[in-house]
Each structure stands twice: as structure tokens, then as C-alpha cells.
Amino acid sequence: MKYAFSKTKTWLSFTEILYLILFTSVICAFRAVTSICIGLMVLTGLIEQKFKPRLFFSMHAENLFMTGCILFFFLQLLSLTYTNDLYEGLSNAQKKTGLVFTPLAIYFLGTISRETSQKLFSRYSMLVLAASFFLLCVAFTKYITGQNTSVFFYHALVAPFSYHAVYFSILVFIALAFLLESLITTDYIVNKWFHLITLLFLSFFLFLLASKLVLSFYILYLGYLLITWSSKNQLSRLFTYTTGILIIFSASFVLITKNPVSNRFRDFTNGNFSLFRQDKFSPTTYFNGLQFRLLQWKLVPQILTENHSWWTGVSIGDAQTFLNKKYLKLNMYHGQSNRQGHGYIDYNAHNQLLQSLLESGIPGAAVFIVICISLVLMAVRAGRRLLSFTVILLLIYLFVESLFEEQYGIVIFTFWPLFINNYYKTRQAMPAGA
Helix, strand or coil, rough: HHHHHHHHHHHHHHHHHHHHHHHHHHHCCHHHHHHHHHHHHHHHHHHHHHHHHHHHCCCCCHHHHHHHHHHHHHHHHHHHHHCCCHHHHHHHHHHCCCCHHHHHHHHHHCCCCCHHHHHHHHHHHHHHHHHHHHHHHHHHHHHHHCCCHHHHHHHHHHHHHCCHHHHHHHHHHHHHHHHHHHHHHCCCCCCCCHHHHHHHHHHHHHHHHHHHHHHHHHHHHHHHHHHHHHHHHHHHHHHHHHHHHHHHHHHHHHHCCCCHHHHHHHHHHHCCCCHHCCCCCCCCCCCCCHHHHHHHHHHHHHHHHHHHHHCCCCCCCCHHHHHHHHHHHHCCCCCCCHHHHHCCCCCCCCCCCHHHHHHHHEEEEHHHHHHHHHHHHHHHHHHHHHHHHHHHHHHHHCCCCHHCHHHHHHHHHHHHHHHHHHHHHHCCCCCCCC
16 A cells, blocks of 8 residues: 555655646647657556556536547548648648647646646746746847847747747636636735735736737636636625726726727727638738738638639648738738748738638548537536636637647647646536535
8 A cells, every 4th residue: 555655655645747848849849759748658657557448438518529530630641532632731731730649648647646736737827927037027128139029029029939829818717717717716926025025026928928819708707707606795896896807997998099009909990801702802902800811711612612622621731822822923022032930921811710611621520620629618618707708719810720730739739638637627626616
């Protein structure tokens, strides 16, 4: 018995190390380390936990999710048999191996103890805090050496990690949501005041990241949380009203005044939304985010119809080539030889449903929808705010970005729903909704 206890304790410590390495590599964009760590997690889980076929093929929502991800990956591999650009196809397939290995890593490592999962989530939040503080210090250093205030916002802010600002915003949102839920249950990461200061700092940093989607979603989440909390007692109701008024006033002030964050919201809402209906454009034509995404709903069906590829797709090797040809045919801006940048060339479909349809046809789109449904089922079954709001955010983002075209898009999408689901499996004694 003593030996078994010692072995279990060692195993949990090693699990923590693997998770912490993964958290650090994902937050700091150490891509090679992320891949190696996920591989080690799968291998370690296989050695320690053994493969359990009965559990793997059960009809749990998380297993449906994993099965859907694996099937989606194999459909992508199948498209390599009819691609014209095998090199591009293999490169694309390599990035998408995360659809298989990340869910398997969580599955094979199994459900960890409540204490360990709480510590891991707390340490994740601390890592996000440390990384955010580092990025802010780098931005301040750039500013005092002569650069303008743009270094404090959006992509420029996360440039030291070569990160996409929206991906990092999602990581910050997950940390904030965990901290807020922990505040309600008084599970402070260090103590109450440090917990509150961390919440305020990360909320401010999320504002600087200026992601329209994540920032808006965070405000909605805060509103929902405050309304839920206000039903407890009169003091909570007074706090809710006061905080709600402050949030509304702050958001209104930001949107009314001219600043990098409000400029991004204005850009999204300005312009002619029927622009995508045109059959030809000038190279000077500017598409905001919404206009460009609406255009994709026209281009992707055109490509599939012209190539008779609704059932097979045009393959993961040729999808971008066909989109680039469309951009050129429409006379969209594609850069100039004497300038940096390539205009709209190499822009993907910016919608994972359309991207799946383009690459793997109707079967790929169908499996993608199954993956989305499995996430909803997982969230409904758990009945926890943190998981539900994370799933909703990821699902919305799937329909405004081709999330599976980037390694960290795949890691964020496949890892966090399963990790949070496992986190709540260890907290079944707590009241639902917490």
C-alpha cells in the first residue's frame, strides 16, 4: 500500500510537469515544445493508464468529440490522394495532426485529482499573468525608445511571441473566467487581494489586445455573471447594479472616443455590406472583416461548383491555390513587387465550415458539424459556466476564422474544452452552475 501511494504521488507530479510545460509553450508560442510535450503526454498516458477500448468507444460527448476530430483528420489525409500540390498538402496535414494527438493526450492522461486540477488551473492563470506583464513591459520599452502607442495594442502587443492577438485573447479570457468562478467559490490563487489585482490587470490587458469578438464576449460574460450573482441577496444586487453601470459607462466611453480599440469596432461596422455581390473589384477596394467573410460565402461555392467537387472538396493541398486564383480574377489587391505584403493572396476562407467544405467537401463539413454538436453536448452535460462560455466562444470563433489552419488554433480548440470538462469531473460535489 505504501508503494502504491508513492507511485501515485510521483505520477501526479509528473502529470503536473507535463501540463505546465504545455501551458508555458502554448502561452509563449514555443511551437516545437508544444508538439513534443503533447507527444510525451500521449506516450506517458499509454504507459501509465493503458488503453481502455470500452471507454474510448462509449457514447460520451467527449469521446464523440475525439472521434470526430480523428475522422476529420483522416478525411483531410484522404484528400492527399487527389491533390495537385502534394508538398502543400503534406505541410497542411502535418499542422492538423494536433486534431488527433491533443484530444488523445487528455484522454490517455485521464482524470486527475481535484487538488491537482485546481493547482494546474491556478498556475495557468499565473503563467498568463506573467506573460501579459512581460509583453506590456516590452511594449513600454519600445514606446520609450521612440515608437508610437500602437505597440500597446492588438498584434503589435503580442509580437514578441509571434502570436495572433485573438488567440492570445482567448487564452486570457479562459484565465479570467476561471479567476471569476474561483472568486465566487473563494478558491483564491494566492490570496483575495492578489486574486482581485490579477483579475483587474488581465481585464485591462484583454482590452489592450483589442479583439472585437473576445472583448465583447467578455463583457457579456461579466453581465451574465453579475445578473446570476444578484439573485443571491440585496447586497449582491447593489454591487451588481453599481458594477453594471461602471461597465456600461466604460464601454460607452471607449466606443465614443477615438482610440485603437474603438477604431477596430468602427472599421467592422462601416462600409457597404453588399460589396461582396460585385463581380469585379479595383485593387484599391478595401474589405473590412465582415465584407471579406461575406465574400467567402460566394467564392467557396463557386469553386466547388466549377470543379465539380462538392462531395470531395478540392483537397488540403489545392484549397488555397483556388482561393488565390479567385482573388486574382476578381482583381483584388495582391501586393506589389516593390512593397512588403501580398494583399489578399494566401488569405484562407476565414470560416472553418467553409474551409472544411472547400478542402474535404460535404463529408468534411458534416464531420465538422458533428464536432461542434459534441462540444455543445459536452457543455450541456457538465452544466458549468466556465465550460459553456468557453465552448460558445470557440464555436463563434470557428465561424469567423479557419481555426484548424494554424497549430495554436487547433491546440486551443481541442485542448481547453476537454481540460475544463475534466476539471469539473473532479468537482462533482460542488453545486451545478458554479
